[in-house]
Amino acid sequence: MLTGANKLVSIQHSLQTKLTFSFIILILLIAGMTFIYTYGETKNALKASIRDELIEIAGSDSTQINGDQVAEIKAGDEGSQKYLAIRDELWKLRSRSTVTKNLYLFRVNNSNLEFIVDDLYGIDPDYAKTGESYDSPDHDLIIGAQSNATASNEFYTDKWGTFLSGYAPVTDSKGNVVAVLGVDMRADNVIARENFIGNTIYLILAISIIIAGCMIAFFSRTIIRDIKKLNASAEKISLGDMDVMVDVERKDEIGELAHSFSRMVTSLKIMMMHDDKKE
Amino acid sequence: MMSELSDRILTISLVYLGPAAKMFLERQTLAHMDKLKFEDITPSHLPELVKWINISGGLLIGAEKAKEFGEKIRSIS
Numbered sequence: 530m531l532t533g534a535n536k537l538v539s540i541q542h543s544l545q546t547k548l549t550f551s552f553i554i555l556i557l558l559i560a561g562m563t564f565i566y567t568y569g570e571t572k573n574a575l576k577a578s579i580r581d582e583l584i585e586i587a588g589s590d591s592t593q594i595n596g597d598q599v600a601e602i603k604a605g606d607e608g609s610q611k612y613l614a615i616r617d618e619l620w621k622l623r624s625r626s627t628v629t630k631n632l633y634l635f636r637v638n639n640s641n642l643e644f645i646v647d648d649l650y651g652i653d654p655d656y657a658k659t660g661e662s663y664d665s666p667d668h669d670l671i672i673g674a675q676s677n678a679t680a681s682n683e684f685y686t687d688k689w690g691t692f693l694s695g696y697a698p699v700t701d702s703k704g705n706v707v708a709v710l711g712v713d714m715r716a717d718n719v720i721a722r723e724n725f726i727g728n729t730i731y732l733i734l735a736i737s738i739i740i741a742g743c744m745i746a747f748f749s750r751t752i753i754r755d756i757k758k759l760n761a762s763a764e765k766i767s768l769g770d771m772d773v774m775v776d777v778e779r780k781d782e783i784g785e786l787a788h789s790f791s792r793m794v795t796s797l798k799i800m801m802m803h804d805d806k807k808e
Numbered sequence: 809m810m811s812e813l814s815d816r817i818l819t820i821s822l823v824y825l826g827p828a829a830k831m832f833l834e835r836q837t838l839a840h841m842d843k844l845k846f847e848d849i850t851p852s853h854l855p856e857l858v859k860w861i862n863i864s865g866g867l868l869i870g871a872e873k874a875k876e877f878g879e880k881i882r883s884i885s
Contacts, residue, residue, distance in 0.1 A: 679858065784854075791869070792823070792825065792826040793826055797828075798868055799825060799835075800831065803835070
């Protein structure tokens with residue numbers, strides 16, 4: 530009779546415990562590595578796709594802005610008809626997209642960035658005033674955006690929040706670049722998309738782990754059950770009981786072991802009967 | 809000296825009965841088939857041998873396996 534402590538030691542040393550724990554650790558390791566890799570790759574792919582989206586939006590919106598009017602706007606023009614016309618155009622463009630948050634125009638003045646029109650005018654008292662210089666973390670990208678549309682490589686934070694932005698050149702009727710259009714997407718939008726993907730991967734992995742765990746538990750249980758049957762038969766024979774039939778029918782290695790064992794038992798029975806007859 | 813037939817029977821029997829297969833076959837032929845020596849078995853003896861494999865073998869390895877074993881011996885002829 531096994532005592533409580535002995536039973537615990539027996540469970541600890543059992544093949545089923547070892548197999549189950551090994552598989553669980555293996556599954557967790559694989560699932561963890563898969564999660565880290567997939568999530569990282571998906572995040573990068575998502576960011577790349579959002580950058581492309583921002584570049585496309587900025588590139589397309591910049592062609593809708595009247596560059597000649599933009600070129601005429603100077604410091605202190607806020608509230609003027611020209612300013613309001615451009616700002617209204619920015620509002621219209623913003624309302625066309627569900628992902629963009631703010632639109633604004635810069636002028637590059639001796640490598641310095643100056644705001645021209647901010648679509649926050651009339652909404653937020655903290656809008657960027659015309660001529661106000663802007664020390665952007667994307668400074669070099671914005672300078673480069675005078676020739677080609679581009680977008681932030683990473684999130685950046687300024688006094689208006691944390692964003693990923695797209696930039697594209699605005700030209701006048703003669704084709705001269707007169708401004709750079711900035712299109713902001715709020716970080717929380719992107720983070721929400723990342724979280725959704727992360728949670729989906731997490732859910733898929735959790736379901737896979739549960740299914741794999743159930744399969745392991747089932748297979749290890751049937752294997753151990755048949756090994757226990759073989760063990761019980763061997764124990765009976767070792768104690769002199771030869772009326773043993775090995776009741777294990779499997780097509781795997783355990784089945785082969787059972788067949789070999791069964792053949793050995795049969796042989797022993799025949800030999801013992803032969804000896805009995807001789808006596 | 810084993811005949812080719814008895815050799816083939818023994819080869820099949822080893823799979824079911826192990827190293828004591830020859831002992832089993834000798835006992836069946838001697839005890840139930842007019843003291844026939846296993847080495848002298850001929851195709852005409854096979855149905856009788858199959859019958860005793862089913863009876864005696866069934867006690868050792870179970871009726872189902874003994875039937876399978878017997879069918880393999882029968883198919884030799």
